[in-house]
Amino acid sequence: MIRAMRDVIVAANWKMHTTPVDAGELARVVAGRTRVPGVTRVICPPFVCLAAVGAALAEADREVGVGAQNVHHEMQGAYTGEVSAAMLVGLASWVIIGHSERRRDAGETDDLIGRKLGRAIEAGLRPILCVGEQLEERELGQAGTVVRRQLDSALGAHDPASLVAAGLVVAYEPVWAIGTGRTASGADAAAMAGIVRETLGEIGFPDRGEMIPVLYGGSVTSSAIDEFMAEPSIDGALVGGASLKPDEMAGIVARAGVTAAARGRTG
Ligand code: PGA
Numbered sequence: 001m002i003r004a005m006r007d008v009i010v011a012a013n014w015k016m017h018t019t020p021v022d023a024g025e026l027a028r029v030v031a032g033r034t035r036v037p038g039v040t041r042v043i044c045p046p047f048v049c050l051a052a053v054g055a056a057l058a059e060a061d062r063e064v065g066v067g068a069q070n071v072h073h074e075m076q077g078a079y080t081g082e083v084s085a086a087m088l089v090g091l092a093s094w095v096i097i098g099h100s101e102r103r104r105d106a107g108e109t110d111d112l113i114g115r116k117l118g119r120a121i122e123a124g125l126r127p128i129l130c131v132g133e134q135l136e137e138r139e140l141g142q143a144g145t146v147v148r149r150q151l152d153s154a155l156g157a158h159d160p161a162s163l164v165a166a167g168l169v170v171a172y173e174p175v176w177a178i179g180t181g182r183t184a185s186g187a188d189a190a191a192m193a194g195i196v197r198e199t200l201g202e203i204g205f206p207d208r209g210e211m212i213p214v215l216y217g218g219s220v221t222s223s224a225i226d227e228f229m230a231e232p233s234i235d236g237a238l239v240g241g242a243s244l245k246p247d248e249m250a251g252i253v254a255r256a257g258v259t260a261a262a263r264g265r266t267g
Contacts, residue, residue: 006213008260009169009236010034010253011042011128012243013069013096013217014049023049024056026244031061033246034253038260038267039236041253042067042094042128043243047083050091067094067128070102073115075122085123095125096238098154100132100175110153117154117163126167128238129154130217131196135176144195147172151199160205169213170196171238177218179241186227186234189216193233222251229259 018026023045034041044067045053057064068091072082088095097120098113108116113129120127131150133143151170155163172192174184184192193214200209216228217238228234236256242248260266 006211006235006263007040007169008038008256008263008265009040009042009213009215010249010256011067011094011096011169011171011215011236011238012044012249013099013238013240014043014045014244015069015101015240016046017244018045018049020049020052024052026246027053027056027064028060029246030243030249031057031064033250034064035061036253036257036260038263038265039253039256041065044069044092044094044096050088054091065094065126066092067096068092068125069096069099071095071097071116071120071125073112073119075119085119085125088125089123093124093126094128095120096128096130096171098130098150100130100173100178104175110150113150114154114157118158121158121162121166124166126169127163128169128171128215130171130173130238132173132175132178132218135174138174138176143174143192147192147195148199151196152203155200155203160200160203164205164211169215170200171215171217172196173217173238175218179219181219183219183224183227184216186231189228190231190233193231197233220252222248222255225252225255229255 042065072084102108133146197209213235215236220237220239221242
């Protein structure tokens, strides 16, 4: 069964929290509290904490992946203050692309996000592409249309085979659920995961996108995770606020482990 082959992933988005002084210790504690068979764990600290987190995890738990939260759309050049995919090699093996806070605060467009995706792939970084609708769009019944457009424009310029080879992950994060304490329902998130895969299929992904992990993100906590992990089309979570709390991460990864075990993933 194809579904059983998909990774179960819990990715921590630390956003603009932690410093190089304290990030390593937090990573060490989270790693120690989340050793659960079959769950791929990723920690995405701020750029300046990547080295500290990498060093801590090299000692504490090499199985936890390190990810960046953003990457520039060019490999090098006169872009003051920016960080390219080439610079991340050796510091990160994953990268979050198109987070709604960057769409909102840095004016990132679908086209730009598509170019970032290209640089990530070229550098061998595993991309987590974020998509999701605003509250108003959901209320107008446009959630599916918005997510389709985001996927079409970000992925359209790339060869599906290279995205599959890069290990593309899609995170469905309804914007109104991020940092608000309000989550989507499991059923709504599953329906959106269905739309994500349908769109991937239309773009030309083999097997209608069935091999691409789809995560849910938006106010995920240890008590809210169950509803999402119970959905066969959802393969894990992108966790913001709760990812800074080791107790919360322990609960979230433990619940993800139940799904991983049910799917026969043990490694
Ligand atoms: P949140 O953030 O869990 O704090 O809602 C999720 C995200 O932005 O990825």
